[in-house]
Amino acid sequence: MDPLPTGSTSTLRVLNGSGDTSVQWDRERLAAGDAEARAAVAEAERIFVRARASGALAFRVMPGKPAVRIERFDPEAREVLVIPAMVGG
């Protein structure tokens, strides 16, 4: 189980058939130029771009608030959810 995000923790989560893939980073440490945070963001962005290229849809989500669709990776978002393309059944 992922640790619950603290105040400045962001998470990218890509839903897929095996559950999900996630990357976390600390926004405050990112702003301070922390190398580990920058590496995590770079990894998250790489995963985001690859998923979007395969047709996945991305959203900024927060409990109790409507999801907002995003086209570009946002390192300032608290939680980014990427879902597989939705198709008519």
Added chain:
Amino acid sequence: MSVLSDVPMHLLNEWLAPLTLTVTTSGLFVLVVSNVLDAQRAHARGENLLRRILTPAELGQLNRYHYLDVASRRHANRTYRVPARAGTVLILHNGVRTHGVCIRPIDPLPGREHVLAHKALLEADEDEYLKRANIVFGSRTW
């Protein structure tokens, strides 16, 4: 091959065949157990995500009634009823079923995780959701 040809046939039948069967069966057993464990882990991750993203009220509804109601942000009195198990999404107007639509993630998601996919797209881009969906019952006029 020359070594095998020197072994009496009855020894091959008595030992090699059962040994091969045992190894194959064991391998299959390990594969099945591994797949079951993977599925359980995926399911647990999905449930954890539901708890993180849904409000307690939404999660309560999903647990109790096995569906999640997502209110339309574009049409007053319209609600999308997303089933906990993959299936037809009902569109309700003032609580009355008017349409049924079929839409799903192209990559099947474990457990109830697909509910999050429906909720996110409905909230963020309802028109796109309806454009992608096939109508099971009801007219194309929304």
